[in-house]
Amino acid sequence: xxxxxxxxxxxxxxxxxxxxxxxxxxxxxxxxxxxxxxxxxxxxxxxxxxxxxxxxxxxxxxxxxxxxxxxxxxxxxxxxxxxxxxxxxxxxxxxxxxxxxxxxxxxxxxxxxxxxxxxxxxxxxxxxxxxxxxxxxxxxxxxxxxxxxxxxxxxxxxxxxxxxxxxxxxxxxxxxxxxxxxxxxxxxxxxxxxxxxxxxxxxxxxxxxxxxxxxxxxxxxxxxxxxxxxxxxxxxxxxxxxxxxxxxxxxxxxxxxxxxxxxxxx
Amino acid sequence: xxxxxxxxxxxxxxxxxxxxxxxxxxxxxxxxxxxxxxxxxxxxxxxxxxxxxxxxxxxxxxxxxxxxxxxxxxxxxxxxxxxxxxxxxxxxxxxxxxxxxxxxxxxxxxxxxxxxxxxxxxxxxxxxxxxxxxxxxxxxxxxxxxxxxxxxxxxxxxxxxxxxxxxxxxxxxxxxxxxxxxxxxxxxxxxxxxxxxxxxxxxxxxxxxxxxxxxxxxxxxxxxxxxxxxxxxxxxxxxxxxxxxxxxxxxxxxxxxxxxxxxxxxxxxxxxxxxxxxxxxxxxxxxxxxxxxxxxxxxxxxxxxxxxxxxxxxxxx
Numbered sequence: 001x002x003x004x005x006x007x008x009x010x011x012x013x014x015x016x017x018x019x020x021x022x023x024x025x026x027x028x029x030x031x032x033x034x035x036x037x038x039x040x041x042x043x044x045x046x047x048x049x050x051x052x053x054x055x056x057x058x059x060x061x062x063x064x065x066x067x068x069x070x071x072x073x074x075x076x077x078x079x080x081x082x083x084x085x086x087x088x089x090x091x092x093x094x095x096x097x098x099x100x101x102x103x104x105x106x107x108x109x110x111x112x113x114x115x116x117x118x119x120x121x122x123x124x125x126x127x128x129x130x131x132x133x134x135x136x137x138x139x140x141x142x143x144x145x146x147x148x149x150x151x152x153x154x155x156x157x158x159x160x161x162x163x164x165x166x167x168x169x170x171x172x173x174x175x176x177x178x179x180x181x182x183x184x185x186x187x188x189x190x191x192x193x194x195x196x197x198x199x200x201x202x203x204x205x206x207x208x209x210x211x212x213x214x215x216x217x218x219x220x221x222x223x224x225x226x227x228x229x230x231x232x233x234x235x236x237x238x239x240x241x242x243x244x245x246x247x248x249x250x251x252x253x254x255x256x257x258x259x260x261x262x263x264x265x266x
Numbered sequence: 267x268x269x270x271x272x273x274x275x276x277x278x279x280x281x282x283x284x285x286x287x288x289x290x291x292x293x294x295x296x297x298x299x300x301x302x303x304x305x306x307x308x309x310x311x312x313x314x315x316x317x318x319x320x321x322x323x324x325x326x327x328x329x330x331x332x333x334x335x336x337x338x339x340x341x342x343x344x345x346x347x348x349x350x351x352x353x354x355x356x357x358x359x360x361x362x363x364x365x366x367x368x369x370x371x372x373x374x375x376x377x378x379x380x381x382x383x384x385x386x387x388x389x390x391x392x393x394x395x396x397x398x399x400x401x402x403x404x405x406x407x408x409x410x411x412x413x414x415x416x417x418x419x420x421x422x423x424x425x426x427x428x429x430x431x432x433x434x435x436x437x438x439x440x441x442x443x444x445x446x447x448x449x450x451x452x453x454x455x456x457x458x459x460x461x462x463x464x465x466x467x468x469x470x471x472x473x474x475x476x477x478x479x480x481x482x483x484x485x486x487x488x489x490x491x492x493x494x495x496x497x498x499x500x501x502x503x504x505x506x507x508x509x510x511x512x513x514x515x516x517x518x519x520x521x522x523x524x525x526x527x528x529x530x531x532x533x534x535x536x537x538x539x540x541x542x543x544x545x546x547x548x549x550x551x552x553x554x555x556x557x558x559x560x561x562x563x564x565x566x567x568x569x570x571x572x573x574x575x576x577x578x579x580x581x582x583x
Binding site: 008043081111 | 298299301302305306309312313316317319320321323324325327328329330331332334335338350389392393395396397400401409411412413414415416417418419420421422423424426427428430431433435436437439440463466467495516520521523524525526527540543544547553556557560563564567571
């Protein structure tokens with residue numbers, strides 16, 4: 001399809017405009033983090049660094065970041081293992097109930113969070129009799145993170161096929177050696193991409209977390225929800241948001257470079 | 267399996283066992299190797315090992331929890347003690363199906379979710395198409411990062427950002443006031459705007475991935491056969507990208523259907539299904555009724571998934 005210069009420019013302009021719309025609210029948050037107004041009125045009456053100083057001195061905020069990182073790391077690790085296993089099963093085998101298993105993986109993300117939330121809350125407390133804690137959050141998060149790993153890994157498996165693994169087995173390598181030297185290197189960037197998404201999903205989740213977190217467990221989203229309607233705390237929430245977006249550039253850039261390298265090598 | 271031109275044909279055992287005829291020594295029969303051989307000759311065993319852990323997890327944690335919730339919808343709460351009574355009744359279901367409050371809120375929620383989905387697809391298509399088919403590889407990489415980055419800003423902060431953008435002394439009022447226009451304020455329009463904003467990256471990414479898979483050669487073929495831009499987009503690109511587009515709509519539709527926090531932040535007094543479930547679990551302490559209300563979005567999502575299953579959208583999530 002040959003796009004005319006005009007339609008290319010128009011399309012580019014529309015794409016640019018949408019990106020501007022996406023970033024304006026984030027810029028408002030950035031500006032508000034320096035604003036002297038605690039009610040976030042526009043234009044800001046004055047500028048201050050006070051909120052940035054307070055955010056980094058806030059123990060509650062730092063603890064919440066720590067809790068969120070721990071929860072996200074453990075649930076991502078579980079999701080990586082389970083997601084990889086299930087994508088091998090669904091991609092390499094044809095069996096009765098395959099479609100059902102596929103649906104089962106998608107369901108935790110396809111059903112609204114509040115349903116997963118109350119279902120798990122009811123399951124932990126009344127059926128299993130387990131008190132809510134940080135571990136119930138991890139179990140809940142891992143359950144809906146499986147799908148992101150699954151999607152990335154199964155897409156990769158579809159592309160790579162089994163020829164190299166068969167060659168490895170023919171040359172006498174065992175299951176573990178083949179996985180370590182042949183399969184895993186092929187999957188590495190897919191695992192990274194899926195793992196990053198799982199981490200991001202867990203790090204930002206609020207609805208399921210509300211229903212599965214014990215009373216002492218404060219993840220970052222819970223901290224933000226508790227604080228954003230307090231006038232003296234709202235700008236601190238803005239600071240945290242800005243820092244998170246800036247920090248997120250690193251993993252996204254790494255993931256992009258990794259997949260870019262791979263495309264060039266092919 | 268292997269053809270061997272130099273060595274004489276194996277006289278005893280199979281190729282695998284006959285290590286003496288070539289320079290390659292016969293592998294030692296360690297337990298690990300025996301396991302490998304066993305696994306490669308028993309594919310069903312392989313499948314069972316692969317599936318057992320994930321199915322145990324999903325089955326125990328998720329299916330049991332969901333089934334228990336569905337069963338709870340047929341129980342009731344003792345109005346004196348607040349305890350759940352395990353007597354079978356369909357009162358909750360009847361209440362939810364016939365109560366005018368539930369009907370109004372259900373239609374409102376479906377309307378909001380549909381509107382959000384339409385807006386998101388309309389916004390995602392041009393930008394995803396530009397990323398996949400027009401931009402240079404370098405620009406594409408930057409655009410992917412630009413689309414992904416807002417995903418990392420907290421959901422709550424983005425909703426809150428819109429609260430401040432849409433407020434009476436916010437930036438939107440400041441921009442529109444000189445033209446005699448005003449911010450919509452808090453309410454359903456604000457909810458639709460904020461939800462569309464929140465789910466836009468989730469819709470862009472699958473559509474971008476789907477469009478990237480459309481081979482350029484097909485577009486060139488269409489052009490060679492005289493197809494102009496719009497006919498090519500309509501008859502070649504869109505049909506091929508449809509599963510990916512539907513995959514994107516699953517995200518925006520389902521995420522909007524269950525949301526209650528954004529409505530609380532920018533929706534004013536409007537209620538969605540999520541709010542009804544939330545109040546019944548929390549303040550009203552009526553889990554059976556909450557479970558009965560939750561059946562509505564579950565039924566809608568299952569209906570939607572069943573509808574789109576044939577398009578192959580579930581492989582594009």
